[in-house]
Amino acid sequence: MTAAAAAHALDAADPLAPLAAEFHHPQDRQGARLIYLCGHSLGLQPRSAAADVTRELEDWRHLGVEGHWSAMRPWADYHEWLAAPLALLAGASPREVVAMNSLTVNLHLMMVSFFRPHGARQCILIEKSAFPSDRYAVVSQLLYHGLDPSQHLFEVAPRAGEDQLRTEDLLATIERLGSRLALVLLPGVQYLTGQRLDLGPLADCARRNGAAVGFDLAHAIGNTPLALHEWQADFAVWCSYKYLNGGPGAIGGCFIHERHAHDRTLPRFAGWWGHDRATRFAMGPDFEPMPGAAGWQLSNPPILATAPLLASLRLFERAGLDRLRSKSIALTGFLQSELEAGLGDLIELVTPRDPDARGCQLSIRLRRAPDAARRCFERLTAAGVVGDWREPDVLRLAPSPLYNSFRDVAFAAAALTEAARA
Numbered sequence: 001m002t003a004a005a006a007a008h009a010l011d012a013a014d015p016l017a018p019l020a021a022e023f024h025h026p027q028d029r030q031g032a033r034l035i036y037l038c039g040h041s042l043g044l045q046p047r048s049a050a051a052d053v054t055r056e057l058e059d060w061r062h063l064g065v066e067g068h069w070s071a072m073r074p075w076a077d078y079h080e081w082l083a084a085p086l087a088l089l090a091g092a093s094p095r096e097v098v099a100m101n102s103l104t105v106n107l108h109l110m111m112v113s114f115f116r117p118h119g120a121r122q123c124i125l126i127e128k129s130a131f132p133s134d135r136y137a138v139v140s141q142l143l144y145h146g147l148d149p150s151q152h153l154f155e156v157a158p159r160a161g162e163d164q165l166r167t168e169d170l171l172a173t174i175e176r177l178g179s180r181l182a183l184v185l186l187p188g189v190q191y192l193t194g195q196r197l198d199l200g201p202l203a204d205c206a207r208r209n210g211a212a213v214g215f216d217l218a219h220a221i222g223n224t225p226l227a228l229h230e231w232q233a234d235f236a237v238w239c240s241y242k243y244l245n246g247g248p249g250a251i252g253g254c255f256i257h258e259r260h261a262h263d264r265t266l267p268r269f270a271g272w273w274g275h276d277r278a279t280r281f282a283m284g285p286d287f288e289p290m291p292g293a294a295g296w297q298l299s300n301p302p303i304l305a306t307a308p309l310l311a312s313l314r315l316f317e318r319a320g321l322d323r324l325r326s327k328s329i330a331l332t333g334f335l336q337s338e339l340e341a342g343l344g345d346l347i348e349l350v351t352p353r354d355p356d357a358r359g360c361q362l363s364i365r366l367r368r369a370p371d372a373a374r375r376c377f378e379r380l381t382a383a384g385v386v387g388d389w390r391e392p393d394v395l396r397l398a399p400s401p402l403y404n405s406f407r408d409v410a411f412a413a414a415a416l417t418e419a420a421r422a
């Protein structure tokens with residue numbers, strides 16, 4: 001069977017195939033649909049997002065300030081509309097999650113509460129290739145506490161000649177540094193390699209060693225299964241513009257484990273939106289936090305930048321997480337096998353081969369001179385496939401089970417094969 005015929009059969013048998021029509025797919029200048037495999041950077045726009053935003057614009061137009069109480073979704077409690085669907089994706093209870101701010105802001109807020117250096121416990125552990133914003137954030141927190149990053153920041157790297165972090169190396173480092181660690185901060189899915197970390201054992205190890213543990217789930221939420229409550233992470237942060245399709249600069253999210261829900265001893269940076277809902281508008285001078293993650297909110301949320309996320313979360317609910325994950329594994333597996341069939345030794349997979357150890361993204365290195373590899377990517381783009389290129393040599397492609405088909409994947413694999421063999 002040809003790849004196109006196989007893809008056709010797989011699409012015909014895919015119960016989630018109709019969901020692709022629920023999204024706007026970007027087009028080229030001639031109006032042809034692009035094959036969009038860039039949800040790891042910015043997810044596509046749900047068709048119903050415009051109606052959700054329009055609804056808020058209309059409520060604002062007709063109700064003015066009264067929209068806080070009388071809008072279809074009253075703005076005073078808007079975050080509550082998002083809590084249940086986000087909790088499902090995070091593997092948490094609704095009280096453990098909140099949509100607020102953006103990822104890096106939330107990371108700082110979480111470090112205010114959970115990076116509490118004291119005595120010999122002064123250090124932060126991250127991975128060597130952490131997303132730059134995370135590294136900037138932890139370095140600035142260390143400096144803020146008067147600590148020296150060259151002494152107090154530890155970074156675990158893959159072994160020489162390897163791309164992926166080994167769980168055993170991470171565990172051994174946490175055990176070794178044990179009593180010096182105040183915080184372990186790790187990604188759910190590594191942004192460059194697409195590697196999915198085994199977060200449960202890592203959280204367990206960090207906690208047994210007395211460190212707080214937090215996760216950056218920018219590339220994990222909406223992409224891979226999560227069980228944050230069960231894993232007992234102290235906190236997690238994410239953005240909503242990648243796999244959650246919330247739109248550019250969409251509101252971020254945060255998980256704080258239930259065991260901290262009522263903890264008044266934890267320091268936090270406070271704002272009025274985290275104040276007890278029942279007395280928030282009494283405008284008293286003293287801060288009384290709401291229980292749970294909502295108590296970490298600072299400001300009233302940007303309703304117009306939050307509404308599209310609701311549209312996307314409805315589609316997640318409709319699809320069902322188990323079905324999405326099954327399709328994702330099949331879709332990415334198909335991409336891998338088609339690329340290997342077309343390109344053989346010309347490509348090197350940076351992402352783990354084990355479907356359990358990755359989400360939907362494949363990171364690929366072309367065994368070519370750097371300039372030639374970059375030109376392959378440019379030819380792929382010219383052929384109508386949207387992926388991205390990370391210097392010096394990594395091409396990332398992420399088929400989304402919400403809006404990509406097996407035919408999209410077959411097309412992309414054929415286009416890359418042609419681009420690389422040209």
Ligand SMILES: Cc1ncc(COP(=O)(O)O)c(C=O)c1O
Nearest residue numbers: 102103104105131133191218239
């Ligand atoms: C892994 C990771 N962490 C942090 C960020 C920063 O996100 P934000 O700009 O929303 O703070 C990103 C953005 O792409 C990311 O991919």
